[in-house]
Amino acid sequence: MTGLQEAGVNLHKLVKTVGLAAFALGFAAAFLLFCGLMRAAGGTGSFGDVAGAFVLTLVPIAIAYHLAHYLSYFLLSGQLIIPLLSDPFGWGWDLFGSAGYKMDIGIVTAKFVWYLSVSAIVAGHLIAVYLAHMMALRVFPTVRAALLSQLPMMVLMVGYTMISLWILSQPVVESSMPGG
Numbered sequence: 001m002t003g004l005q006e007a008g009v010n011l012h013k014l015v016k017t018v019g020l021a022a023f024a025l026g027f028a029a030a031f032l033l034f035c036g037l038m039r040a041a042g043g044t045g046s047f048g049d050v051a052g053a054f055v056l057t058l059v060p061i062a063i064a065y066h067l068a069h070y071l072s073y074f075l076l077s078g079q080l081i082i083p084l085l086s087d088p089f090g091w092g093w094d095l096f097g098s099a100g101y102k103m104d105i106g107i108v109t110a111k112f113v114w115y116l117s118v119s120a121i122v123a124g125h126l127i128a129v130y131l132a133h134m135m136a137l138r139v140f141p142t143v144r145a146a147l148l149s150q151l152p153m154m155v156l157m158v159g160y161t162m163i164s165l166w167i168l169s170q171p172v173v174e175s176s177m178p179g180g
Contacts, residue, residue, distance in 0.1 A: 027160075030156060030159075031051075031054075031055075031058065031156065032051060034152045034153060034155070034156040035047065035050045035051040035054060036050075037152035038050055038054070038136075038149040038150070038152045038153055039149070041148040041149045041151055041152055042136070042139070042140040042145040042146065042148055042149030043140075043145055043148075044140060044141055044145060045139060045140070049139070050139065050149075053135050053138070053139045054132055054135055054139075054153070056131075057128050057131040057132040057135055058128060059128075060123075060124045060125075060127040060128045060131065061121075061124045061125060061128050061160065062124075063124060064120040064121050064123060064124025064125070065120075065121070065124070065164075067116070067120040067124075068116065068117035068118075068120040068121055068168075069117070071113075071116060072108045072112075072113045072116075075107055075108050076103060076105060076107065076108060077103075079101070079103045079104065079107070080103060082098050082101040083098055083099050083100065083101045085098060086098045086099040086101075087099045114168070117168055118165065118168060121161065121164045121165065121168070122161065122165075125157050125160060125161045125164075128157060129153070129154065129157045132150065132153045132157070133146070133150055136149050136150050136153075
């Protein structure tokens, strides 16, 4: 480890980067594991076919996360376009009378962000479960096989939702108190 530090590697950033990659790989591995369980429960199809058919059912979750995490940023930083509309080249123009506009940080409250985040994540997961069920009806030969295949996917989605909501419940700031 000292060799890495001597080479100019920031170990703290390295550990955080590896942890982030491992977390994403863990979610992908869980999805693939549950695709194998879905295939076994449904009793038909190849692993690749099942994983390929269901991977797009995760898109609503990705959209929900982006909405939950970036809408407040967009609403705040997006206000910076208002003065740019009046002076797009920075030449001192005031075409629309909005060159002096200042960002209103009160447009988004912490309560709004929390409710939006929870609602987006729950809605994204519900849509994903619905799409997975519709896909199961296409992939598996009988309604019974489709329903049985969805038991593992339901467990996975509930698990993803619980982890997501747990992450949202964590404090956003670090304690500056010793031992806190």
